[in-house]
Amino acid sequence: MKRALTGAVLVSCSSAPLGVFLVLRRMSLLGDIMAHAILPGVAAAFILFGMSIPVMSIGGLAAGLTVALLAGVVSRFTALREDASFAALYLIAVASGVLMISLHGTAQDLEDILFGDARLLDEQILSLMAVISGSTLLALLLIYRTLVVESFDPVFLRTVRGNGGVVHAVFITLTVLNMVANYRAMGTLMSAGLMLVPAIASQFWTQHLRSMLALAVALAVSGSMLGLILAFSCNLPSGPSIILILGGFYLFSLLFGRFGSVRARYFPFRHFSR
Amino acid sequence: MSITINNLTAGYDRHPVVHHLSGSFADASLTAVAGPNGGGKSTLLKALVGFVPLMTGRIDFGGIKSDDIAYLPQQFEIDRTFPISVIDVVLLGNWSRTGAYKPMGKLHKKEALDALAEVDMAAFASRPVVSLSTGQWQRVLFARIIVQRARLILLDEPFAAIDGHTTLELMQQLKQWGRNGVTIICVMHDLNLVRSHFPQSLLLSRELIAWGSTADVLSEENLEAALERRGSWQESLERCEINGEERSA
Numbered sequence: 001m002k003r004a005l006t007g008a009v010l011v012s013c014s015s016a017p018l019g020v021f022l023v024l025r026r027m028s029l030l031g032d033i034m035a036h037a038i039l040p041g042v043a044a045a046f047i048l049f050g051m052s053i054p055v056m057s058i059g060g061l062a063a064g065l066t067v068a069l070l071a072g073v074v075s076r077f078t079a080l081r082e083d084a085s086f087a088a089l090y091l092i093a094v095a096s097g098v099l100m101i102s103l104h105g106t107a108q109d110l111e112d113i114l115f116g117d118a119r120l121l122d123e124q125i126l127s128l129m130a131v132i133s134g135s136t137l138l139a140l141l142l143i144y145r146t147l148v149v150e151s152f153d154p155v156f157l158r159t160v161r162g163n164g165g166v167v168h169a170v171f172i173t174l175t176v177l178n179m180v181a182n183y184r185a186m187g188t189l190m191s192a193g194l195m196l197v198p199a200i201a202s203q204f205w206t207q208h209l210r211s212m213l214a215l216a217v218a219l220a221v222s223g224s225m226l227g228l229i230l231a232f233s234c235n236l237p238s239g240p241s242i243i244l245i246l247g248g249f250y251l252f253s254l255l256f257g258r259f260g261s262v263r264a265r266y267f268p269f270r271h272f273s274r
Numbered sequence: 275m276s277i278t279i280n281n282l283t284a285g286y287d288r289h290p291v292v293h294h295l296s297g298s299f300a301d302a303s304l305t306a307v308a309g310p311n312g313g314g315k316s317t318l319l320k321a322l323v324g325f326v327p328l329m330t331g332r333i334d335f336g337g338i339k340s341d342d343i344a345y346l347p348q349q350f351e352i353d354r355t356f357p358i359s360v361i362d363v364v365l366l367g368n369w370s371r372t373g374a375y376k377p378m379g380k381l382h383k384k385e386a387l388d389a390l391a392e393v394d395m396a397a398f399a400s401r402p403v404v405s406l407s408t409g410q411w412q413r414v415l416f417a418r419i420i421v422q423r424a425r426l427i428l429l430d431e432p433f434a435a436i437d438g439h440t441t442l443e444l445m446q447q448l449k450q451w452g453r454n455g456v457t458i459i460c461v462m463h464d465l466n467l468v469r470s471h472f473p474q475s476l477l478l479s480r481e482l483i484a485w486g487s488t489a490d491v492l493s494e495e496n497l498e499a500a501l502e503r504r505g506s507w508q509e510s511l512e513r514c515e516i517n518g519e520e521r522s523a
Contacts, residue, residue: 148358149366151353152353152358153363160369207404
């Protein structure tokens with residue numbers, strides 16, 4: 001339990017800020033796709049080397065980056081819209097991953113990889129999570145200013161010759177890395193949830209980026225802790241428990257948030273005198 | 275120190291939009307770029323700022339470096355729902371001095387606030403940009419250009435969807451820049467505005483129709499020629515052989 005909580009807090013701190021940028025850059029779907037895209041890599045590593053976490057993580061990272069690259073190439077050179085290319089690619093990735101694991105492993109292996117289990121976290125995975133989380137936060141600090149401008153005014157960034165391309169590539173790599181960190185606890189199917197749901201909920205409460213980032217982290221940390229406590233006390237799977245608690249935060253924000261919520265829309269506060 | 279364009283052709287995917295354009299913008303001049311839709315006005319600005327590669331010709335910037343160029347695209351190209359405050363947008367004008375890492379200090383902040391005051395937006399400094407009207411947003415972007423301290427300013431329809439009062443105030447800012455020695459090239463649709471405020475004009479309809487003082491350029495004949503030229507170019511897809519060089523056009 002203590003290990004699971006530590007792990008959840010670690011990945012929450014780095015996943016949630018990435019999620020905020022994914023949402024603001026209208027790339028939420030890409031986050032979801034990256035989460036699924038790591039599956040064939042994890043599966044291939046599993047077939048070749050068994051349940052070895054470092055190798056499976058490297059496999060996942062390689063597969064995720066390959067799909068990101070492929071999606072970029074496909075959308076650049078074909079007439080299809082980007083989201084359509086992404087959808088096709090990630091469905092293929094999931095199908096091949098599931099097939100590979102089913103052919104070579106047990107039903108339990110498949111379940112562990114797809115849905116994860118925070119109870120399986122050991123020292124090795126925890127240190128991997130700590131390294132990924134720490135380096136993600138450091139990298140985000142380094143690219144922060146450029147990433148903000150790239151997200152909101154890419155034309156300006158080009159005129160001042162900021163390094164938008166490099167920053168974009170770093171950002172995508174960080175996203176895939178965090179999916180790899182998340183999947184052991186939450187499963188490949190749900191690892192995007194920890195990244196995206198708190199980020200989406202935070203949009204309803206503030207129009208300032210720094211508070212949005214802080215709120216998303218706070219929601220991710222508290223949601224994953226509550227979810228884990230729920231999972232342990234009622235003997236439920238950890239990934240879905242965490243995501244459903246986060247989903248509760250989202251619904252609450254959607255209904256009662258300060259900006260763009262149902263409450264703000266239909267029951268506005270009294271306006272100022274001027 | 276003027277900016278000289280020599281035989282410039284630029285466009286997309288082998289289809290030139292601006293065709294064999296030559297001429298020059300005098301130092302500290304205020305020039306309107308007019309012409310029909312699809313006539314190449316925006317493409318000319320993008321070629322000047324280096325976003326569109328040149329198919330032929332070259333541009334001599336007369337000592338102006340790329341750090342000295344400010345470019346404001348049409349409004350829709352910036353995501354105005356992004357959670358960023360007005361002052362932070364204006365502070366970005368310092369990029370050529372701070373880059374991606376150097377911290378923004380008190381001096382930077384004071385300069386940004388002064389720039390906001392010049393466009394009458396000082397009271398909005400800490401507001402998120404999503405709360406601004408179109409006119410207020412354009413004022414903020416002008417403040418960012420003030421902070422950029424550019425020597426060449428390229429504006430793409432800066433007054434589209436802006437009310438008359440704001441337009442006149444921003445026009446004063448253009449003239450202020452001109453007095454400070456800044457060269458301004460501004461894509462314009464409203465010919466009345468051009469006639470009353472811009473000393474120089476460039477009429478573009480894929481090819482140069484006229485370039486010079488506004489009164490001469492915006493004559494009836496020239497405007498008609500601009501419209502006609504545009505129609506005929508749609509169908510001609512042979513290779514271009516202007517100036518003796520064979521070009522895939």
